[in-house]
Amino acid sequence: MKEIYLDNASTTKVDEKVLKAMLPYFSEKYGNPSSPHLKGEEARRAVEESREIIAKSISARQKEIIFTGSGTESNSFALKGLFFANYPEKSHIVTTKIEHDCILNACKWLEKQGAKVTYLDVDSEGFVNPKDVEKAITEKTFLVSVIHGNNEIGTIQDLKEIGKICRSKGVLFHTDACQSFTKTSLDVKKQNLDLVTLNAHKIHGPKGVGALYIREGIRITPLLHGGSQEFKLRSSTENVPAIVGFAKAVKISRARDSVKMQKLRDYFIKGLMEIPNIRLNGATGNKRICNNINISFRNIEGEAIGSFLSVKGVFASTGSACSSKSLEPSHVLLALGMSPLEANSSIRLSISKYTTKDEIDYALKEIKNTVERLRKISPLAS
Amino acid sequence: MTLDYSREVMKNFMNPKNMGEIKNPDGIGKVGNPSCGDVMWVYIKVGKKGGKEVIKDVRFKTFGCAAAIATSSMITQLAKGKTLREAEKITNKDVAKSLKGLPPIKMHCSNLASDTLKKAIEDYENKKLKKNKGKK
Ligand SMILES: Cc1ncc(COP(=O)(O)O)c(C=O)c1O
Numbered sequence: 236m237k238e239i240y241l242d243n244a245s246t247t248k249v250d251e252k253v254l255k256a257m258l259p260y261f262s263e264k265y266g267n268p269s270s271p272h273l274k275g276e277e278a279r280r281a282v283e284e285s286r287e288i289i290a291k292s293i294s295a296r297q298k299e300i301i302f303t304g305s306g307t308e309s310n311s312f313a314l315k316g317l318f319f320a321n322y323p324e325k326s327h328i329v330t331t332k333i334e335h336d337c338i339l340n341a342c343k344w345l346e347k348q349g350a351k352v353t354y355l356d357v358d359s360e361g362f363v364n365p366k367d368v369e370k371a372i373t374e375k376t377f378l379v380s381v382i383h384g385n386n387e388i389g390t391i392q393d394l395k396e397i398g399k400i401c402r403s404k405g406v407l408f409h410t411d412a413c414q415s416f417t418k419t420s421l422d423v424k425k426q427n428l429d430l431v432t433l434n435a436h437k438i439h440g441p442k443g444v445g446a447l448y449i450r451e452g453i454r455i456t457p458l459l460h461g462g463s464q465e466f467k468l469r470s471s472t473e474n475v476p477a478i479v480g481f482a483k484a485v486k487i488s489r490a491r492d493s494v495k496m497q498k499l500r501d502y503f504i505k506g507l508m509e510i511p512n513i514r515l516n517g518a519t520g521n522k523r524i525c526n527n528i529n530i531s532f533r534n535i536e537g538e539a540i541g542s543f544l545s546v547k548g549v550f551a552s553t554g555s556a557c558s559s560k561s562l563e564p565s566h567v568l569l570a571l572g573m574s575p576l577e578a579n580s581s582i583r584l585s586i587s588k589y590t591t592k593d594e595i596d597y598a599l600k601e602i603k604n605t606v607e608r609l610r611k612i613s614p615l616a617s
Numbered sequence: 618m619t620l621d622y623s624r625e626v627m628k629n630f631m632n633p634k635n636m637g638e639i640k641n642p643d644g645i646g647k648v649g650n651p652s653c654g655d656v657m658w659v660y661i662k663v664g665k666k667g668g669k670e671v672i673k674d675v676r677f678k679t680f681g682c683a684a685a686i687a688t689s690s691m692i693t694q695l696a697k698g699k700t701l702r703e704a705e706k707i708t709n710k711d712v713a714k715s716l717k718g719l720p721p722i723k724m725h726c727s728n729l730a731s732d733t734l735k736k737a738i739e740d741y742e743n744k745k746l747k748k749n750k751g752k753k
């Protein structure tokens with residue numbers, strides 16, 4: 236059976252070049268970067284070169300990149316680490332209603348530890364109004380955290396503008412850039428960023444490795460204590476193969492891949508729009524991540540569409556993969572002002588640099604067929 | 618997404634039995650699932666067999682997840698040919714069992730099917746009561 240993978244916002248296939256770069260670090264160059272001998276040095280060099288590649292890609296300095304175990308960890312580290320470094324003098328965080336669960340759940344946990352959190356509204360396309368950020372900041376605020384490219388609806392926020400406000404107010408600015416990294420411009424200097432969350436598995440790198448950019452001079456409390464790796468900020472023996480793979484994935488990413496994806500994305504959207512009673516959720520054009528589509532189909536449920544398509548070999552997602560085990564409508568779609576019913580009628584289709592026009596044509600055919608079948612079953616459609 | 622579903626669930630979801638409407642039905646049940654917003658409609662046609670009232674035909678329409686559609690298909694198969702008293706007693710557990718199980722988070726979907734069938738039977742009996750009253 237054909238397999239058409241349209242869930243690249245969940246995770247991506249590891250690029251062959253990435254895999255090849257990683258392999259020697261499992262069984263040949265397997266040293267511990269902290270060891271004071273040649274085997275250790277070899278691994279240390281690989282980690283530092285990787286750090287340099289990732290730092291450069293966002294205009295940061297090498298020592299400002301901390302490797303972590305995932306995007307989730309980077310986000311948790313940023314929020315909790317800054318909370319513990321600033322509490323009780325400062326206790327207020329400003330974030331949004333459309334963050335990834337790992338930010339929202341870390342915020343909820345911090346609220347139990349004494350933090351106050353403001354969750355900003357977004358408009359119908361998912362944009363945060365920078366003026367709302369400005370209004371929400373108080374004397375107690377130590378951090379503003381806003382997702383760059385949204386994982387469900389693809390909307391890309393104006394980081395530069397929000398960053399400018401944070402700078403002028405003397406508040407730290409963090410962004411979760413897991414979805415946008417390498418797909419749209421990310422520059423810590425131009426966009427006034429203090430902390431940035433990155434991970435590898437959304438960009439054809441391995442799972443289980445992330446990074447946190449922390450601008451030099453920022454006080455942050457580590458979550459892990461031990462052998463003082465990662466500038467004393469993240470103890471653990473470095474996951475050398477994954478770090479090498481992460482850097483390789485960054486190094487081989489090309490702007491032209493994003494251009495190609497965006498064209499295919501818009502071709503896909505145009506085809507979908509031929510289906511009656513559907514709508515695109517999120518922003519359009521350059522303000523939407525080049526690989527993301529999120530569609531609501533009236534009168535049928537996203538879970539059923541996804542299940543049906545899966546049998547036909549087309550792999551999509553309902554909302555975000557992490558929440559597909561729950562029945563709650565997506566908090567992101569609700570934040571756009573959609574009703575729970577509309578939110579539950581949505582699926583996310585996310586392409587990659589490997590996606591072809593033929594695959595999209597096949598998917599379009601199957602989606603049209605699925606929607607027709609399920610609408611026949613639905614009492615609401617008649 | 619589909620991995621949690623049994624083969625029987627997928628079979629009934631992909632090719633549901635008794636899907637559609639009945640013109641001039643004897644009873645209709647329309648139920649919404651409060652926990653997820655899903656909706657099921659059941660139409661029944663009642664006939665007589667050996668002096669007892671039986672479900673001669675039953676059809677459904679469902680807005681819901683794969684489990685909701687599969688349980689709709691299954692309950693109509695279980696109900697067809699049964700007496701009203703037997704059909705009323707079909708529980709969500711019976712439906713889940715006939716489907717070779719449902720993922721725990723989807724158990725509530727089977728409530729929708731049994732509730733809607735009961736509503737359709739109730740609707741039939743209410744109509745009958747009214748008719749009989751009219752005759753008097
Ligand atoms: C926006 C965003 N943030 C964070 C994460 C979590 O990253 P990880 O899977 O590496 O923990 C993801 C994806 O899973 C994501 O899309």
Ligand code: FES
Nearest residue numbers: 653655682685726
């Ligand atoms: S999730 Fe609503 S009936 Fe299954």
